Amino acid sequence: MISIKKQCAGGDAFNCGQSSHLTWKPDKIGIDFNSTRISFSTKREKSTDFNIPPTPERTESRRIMSKQLHATCILFLLRLVFFTGKTLGCAIPPPPVVCNGGGGSCSIFNNQGVWEDRSPCTAAKAVFPTTEQQLVAAVAEAVKKNQKINVIGPWAHSTTRLACVGDGGLIISTRDFASTPLVNAAAKTITVDPGVILRDLLDEAAKKGLAFPTSTSWDGVSAAGSVSTGAHGSGLVGKGSAINEYVVGLRIVVPAPASQGYAKVIQLTEADEDLKAARFSLGTLGAISQITFALQPMFKRSVSLSLENDSGLEDRLEGFLRSYEFANIYWYVSHGKALMGKIDRVSASVPGDGVNKASYQPTTVLGAEKSATKYNAFEDKNDADGLCDDSGTSMNNRIAKGSGFLNDGINFTGFPVVGFNHRMQATGGCQDYHQKRENQTSCTPTKITDKNQSICSWDRRVDSRIKFDLEIRIPLSRARDAMLDIKKIKALNPKALCALEGSGIVMRTMKKSEAYLGPAEDVVTFETNYYRSPKAFTPTWNMDVFQEIEQMLINKHNGSLHWAKSGGHLFQGLASHKTVNLRKFLLVKKRFDPNGLFSNDWTDGLLGIGGKGVEVFKKGCALEKLCKCKEDIHCAPEKGYRCRRGRTHATCILFLLHLVFFTGKIHGCAIPPPTVDCNGGGGSCSIFNNQGVWEDRSPCTAAKAVFPTTEQQLVAAVAEAVKKNQKINVIGPWAHSTTRLACVGDGGLIISTRDFASTPLVNAAAKTITVDPGVILRDLLDEAAKNGLAFPTSTSWDGVSAAGSVSTGAHGSGLVGKGSAINEYVVGLRIVVPRACFSGLR
Known part of the structure; x- marks a missing residue:
């Protein structure tokens, strides 16, 4: 418990002209020494000292608390930290931007703490604007200095280097730019700041009896981040499942000439053709300052899951995915099974108070490390039987336990589970959970020492699992043949694909896009998560199989990738022929940001600007997906990994483990x-x-x-x-x-x-x-x-x-x-x- 005597020199939200005594029990105190700011997640014992109505929503929101707290009210707490030397709390998850004194010399992290190419992601300076005015000022200052600029959300979940601005650049965090969303019930719209997370958007809309029809599976993504990267759910009805397709208005800060103050705000509506570029831009047009989304009258979702044999699934696939508005499939290839998600819209009057708690729930440091240890053992021992048994158990438990769907918010009693859309469409919670005990001294910037501390499973300060996460999008018209090819690969080594079965191959749908960088036709995703070594340039067991599937889906079946997930060399050239209209996007980009200040080498390579590419050839590059190997040195010939053709798809060039001499075992063979x-x-x-x-x-x-x-x-x-x-x-x-x-x-x-x-x-x-x-x-x-x-x-x-x-x-x-x-x-x-x-x- 912390008692603070308020001695404030101004401000409005906390009536700082008064002198009174506050008693707080903080669940979390996040301190940013660069901007003299502390954010609290609290349960307030007394609310009479604040000009904030003591509603449960407001007392639970650390963003509102931090925004209302005037900087001069914080100095006592800062001194307390410095003089006691104690850390008063653990940021859960940890912040993506960490800087030295004065907001300079910054390191940028994603959720796993490992970028796709494993190289550091840095910036010369970071700013944390809270308003559009501050955002404009930050952009103007950088433009005046000809600095590169990138924007990052509160919790960075991109694997690709979208936000890596470089040593001389400016990183803008939207962490504090997240005021309460504004709902226009008559127009059925919601207007949000860029740092507002999806959970707050969904809940604010629901308070007005309105629904946002789509979402990512995790509710912790930010509004601007989800729009900029083409994040999505599943569905082909109406505007489909991509969040950016529901953008009806957008304000974006872009570079400007000196005569206009070096930065200006462009406001776009559906009547503006440029919205087709700005609603999905990879952050390369400018910094989004406000987004308006279309809403719908509230409805409920009905969820029924069934575990079925995958025999003939390729022939049933498209019909199934079009039969339910939000259908999805989790394909357990090695087990020959598929978890079929029959998810549909029903009237809000249908009985049911279901909740989605499928994943992203809090775990402990000990739990995350145990999981990593288990999968490391499977990898080290090449234990196919153990891995397949583990994935099979997980698969069967999903049906028995409702896959996290709870009929009454507490228990699963059977399918269907029916609940309001905002409570069923996305899940999360680990990012808002903080251990309810007073000893919060277990964190350092790089380590959590308390094994019982509640965290998100991916917390980078923990020795948790590191994974490749690829989402390959296949035209729905090609999905049948793609599945047949995967089955052919499975037939050569049936247990190899158990490594993809943590959740199965996740199959969701996206509708043909209106955004220039969106998919040019209806697609179904093949998303895989599998083991990645904590050590760079370390071969992964059966990775040749996974690489063959990836290359086959991209090259043979006209696949594309999720721009913010793993892919490496597979991104090479995709934007030019797998999007709606790259040429038109680049024309808008040239007008909005003529000097390319919001681009970096990776986005230039992705978009093919200046003849750049994303593929990097060097020793071991194929082990990290940096390249498609052309010679053995791109693999690990000293460890038995050599560059070979694919087993079933002739244009696949991959690396293959031949003979591991110290064990005498053959772990893979080129066929033929x-x-x-x-x-x-x-x-x-x-x-x-x-x-x-x-x-x-x-x-x-x-x-x-x-x-x-x-x-x-x-x-x-x-x-x-x-x-x-x-x-x-x-x-x-x-x-x-x-x-x-x-x-x-x-x-x-x-x-x-x-x-x-x-x-x-x-x-x-x-x-x-x-x-x-x-x-x-x-x-x-x-x-x-x-x-x-x-x-x-x-x-x-x-x-x-x-x-x-x-x-x-x-x-x-x-x-x-x-x-x-x-x-x-x-x-x-x-x-x-x-x-x-x-x-x-x-």
Whole structure:
């Protein structure tokens, strides 16, 4: 308990002209030494000293308390902290922005404390505005100095580096810019500050008998953050499930010339075309200062869950997802089961007082660390049985316990669970929970020492689980084939996908967007969470399987990604062809922020600005999703991880654990096996055909192997060999020749077309298809078919490569037209050959 004598020199909310005595029992005191600010989460024993009505809502809200407290009223508490040396509370969750004295030299954290590339996220300075006027002033000062600017919410849940402004930049936190939302009941709208969290938005609307129809699963996201990143729920009805689709008005602070004070406010409504850019901008247009959302009359949700066999689920999928307004699915692939969420809108008059407590509830430090220890053990021991047993138990418990849905707010008694929309659509609580005892001295900025302290499970000060979290969005029209491909991968190693079954593969829907950066068609998500090592560049068990699924969904099934979740190199090029209209977005961006002050290198790479990209090649880059490996060094060859083609999807290049020599166990195999196997550095190579036996049974070798991905690299490889007068041969991804066509000899160079296999290019008007040499027949046939065209002949096996089938006269059967030989259909060809000239060999 803390007793404070008020001695204030002004202010209004606390009647600071008076002198009186306050007695508080704080559940949390969060101190920001940079801005001389303390925020309280309290249960007030006396309320007569305040000009704030003592309603339960206000006494529970630490944001309102902190906003009403005048800075001069805080000095005593600051002195108390400094002179006693005690920390009076634990921020739960911890703040995302931590600075040295004066608000300078700042570190920026996300919820896990680990950004996608594991590198630090910093800023030169941080500001914490509480009003639009202060926000404009902060932006103007930065623009005047030509500083980079980014904005971050109260609790940063993005994995990607959207907020990483750089050492010289300004980070603006909306933590304190979160006054009470304003509901216009007649217009059915709600207007909020950027830092208002979703839970407060939902509850304020509900007080007026109105509902916000969609939400994220966690209710702790901020209004501006959810809009800027395209956050969503699930549903295809009306405007769909993306929060940004319900924006009907927005105020945004953007850079301005000196004549306009270096910053200005732009106000947008639905009548403004620019709203299509601003309602989903990744924070790259400016700093949002206010958002107005459309609301609907209050309704209830009815939730019924059933655990079903996934046999034929791919055929039932779209029909199911369109049958219920908020349907979702949790797919337990390894177990062959799916938890089907039959979630629909019902009248507010239907009986039921259900509540969603599905996840994000408080846990303890001890609980979070035990969970991490368990999954670390599964990983260290490669314990597939233990992991599958654990995920199976979790799956079955979800049905038995209602998956967190409570019929009366306390107990689960059976499905359906019916409750008001705002109590059923999102869940949370760990961010608002504080242990109710007086000893709150267990926290430091980097550690919580009290194992019984209540926290959010992801608290970065705890040795909790670190995970990859990918959400890949597949056009609903492609979902069936995508599921079939995942089942094919599962069939090769049925237990490998148990690692994705913490909650299953989460399948939610989003409607075709009106926002320029939104999805261009109706999509279904395939969201996976799986183990990530606490140590950088450390291989993860079965990660080759997960990478193949990810690359297959992106490359083969036209997938895109959630911009704020994991993805790494998979983001490369997505914005240009997986959004509604990137060109129009960039035109608006050029007008709003002509000097790119609200962009960073990552967002520039994502949007393709200035020729930048997001893929980074360096040693071990594939282990952290920074790159799609092109050579073994991108993996961990010293630990048995090498770069190999995918098992089922030929354009997947992934890393694969071969032989772990200290255990003698094989933890993964390329299927089919590679045709070229070399010692370190690509030298001293053995070449194999499909049977592993050449016609004369003698070995087939090469001095060196190269794996070009482009014609330019192929020319360079040939030129180098010609210069050395080396023999040269070429081999496809999977060699099916029995004769010694590819046997170049001990001193020669073998060129593999394994990685030279970009997506075929169809010219529908000319009725032609142009392919790289390593493209396999299956991909050629499928790409042609997508454009309503056919390749009339083929070999019986669809895994032969284009160049290999042409070079060897491979064929099907037939005498009509050009016949059955694949080479007869070649109408154009580019070939790299030796050539002498005065400037050297080329």
